[in-house]
Amino acid sequence: MNRSFDSVDANTVEAFDRDGFVVVEGLLARDELVRYGNAVDRAVARRSQGDGRTLAEKSLYEQSFIQCMRLWEDDADVRPLTFHPRIGATAAALLGVDVVRLWQDQALYKESGGRETDAHQDLPFWPIREPHLVSAWIPFDGSIRAAGATGYVPGSHRTGLSRFVDITHLLHPEPYDILSDPAIAGVDPVWVEAPAGSVVFHHALTVHLAGPNLTDRTRRVFTIVYLADGCVRSNSRPVLSLERDGIGVGEKIAGPGLPVAWPRSEGDLPEPPTQLGPVTGFL
Numbered sequence: 562m563n564r565s566f567d568s569v570d571a572n573t574v575e576a577f578d579r580d581g582f583v584v585v586e587g588l589l590a591r592d593e594l595v596r597y598g599n600a601v602d603r604a605v606a607r608r609s610q611g612d613g614r615t616l617a618e619k620s621l622y623e624q625s626f627i628q629c630m631r632l633w634e635d636d637a638d639v640r641p642l643t644f645h646p647r648i649g650a651t652a653a654a655l656l657g658v659d660v661v662r663l664w665q666d667q668a669l670y671k672e673s674g675g676r677e678t679d680a681h682q683d684l685p686f687w688p689i690r691e692p693h694l695v696s697a698w699i700p701f702d703g704s705i706r707a708a709g710a711t712g713y714v715p716g717s718h719r720t721g722l723s724r725f726v727d728i729t730h731l732l733h734p735e736p737y738d739i740l741s742d743p744a745i746a747g748v749d750p751v752w753v754e755a756p757a758g759s760v761v762f763h764h765a766l767t768v769h770l771a772g773p774n775l776t777d778r779t780r781r782v783f784t785i786v787y788l789a790d791g792c793v794r795s796n797s798r799p800v801l802s803l804e805r806d807g808i809g810v811g812e813k814i815a816g817p818g819l820p821v822a823w824p825r826s827e828g829d830l831p832e833p834p835t836q837l838g839p840v841t842g843f844l
């Protein structure tokens with residue numbers, strides 16, 4: 562097992578603990594950005610084939626991004642990115658644990674003209690008892706404000722705020738304005754423009770959002786969400802990966818669809834589950 566990637570120093574961990582987000586530069590080399598960017602482009606095109614809708618014909622949620630989840634399961638070219646050792650090792654270091662599992666991976670492709678991503682926290686979407694999750698947000702072309710960069714409310718993960726915001730607009734036409742919540746009122750989001758090759762990590766309770774894509778190019782982003790090994794299912798709200806691996810309330814989250822992401826032996830990629838999920842959609 563390889564446990565020794567020194568991709569993260571004490572200052573980075575301290576910044577993540579304090580702010581709930583941090584940019585780690587130089588995690589992906591130029592050739593990796595090209596190879597994995599192309600692989601995710603192909604996967605998104607394959608998953609979206611047959612969808613001829615214009616942006617205006619899509620739901621408000623879909624106008625924020627094309628979302629393709631669990632790409633590692635049906636795409637062998639994307640799989641090494643989902644289990645990228647330096648990114649996984651960094652996630653584990655930021656959480657301060659030895660072992661992290663994959664919670665989910667996804668492409669979030671914000672089309673030209675795509676609307677903002679509403680401010681929210683991630684954990685309230687998921688039936689997980691412990692807040693020990695971190696997301697790696699990987700912009701293949703780097704991120705700039707005009708093309709849908711992300712913003713993070715510093716310290717919001719430490720306020721005790723944990724509130725579901727319906728960014729799908731399906732349950733509530735107007736999602737809760739979490740940026741005005743008293744717990745974080747007066748603290749503005751910090752907008753991050755991340756250079757290509759860097760990865761932006763955020764804690765599962767950090768309030769975050771993304772701007773609209775005002776450019777004529779798609780914002781190409783892939784994200785990987787890691788959870789500390791040992792986290793437990795908190796309630797019965799259905800999530801495909803939990804149902805598929807038969808994880809009941811109170812049980813440890815683990816299984817073929819929720820494999821160890823770090824540490825793994827060099828070149829060892831997990832076998833995907835035999836039962837795949839829907840190709841598009843949320844959760």
Ligand SMILES: O=C(O)CCC(=O)C(=O)O
Nearest residue numbers: 669678683696698771784
């Ligand atoms: O990329 C986006 O537009 C939103 C990203 C996000 O919400 C996340 O990675 O949790």
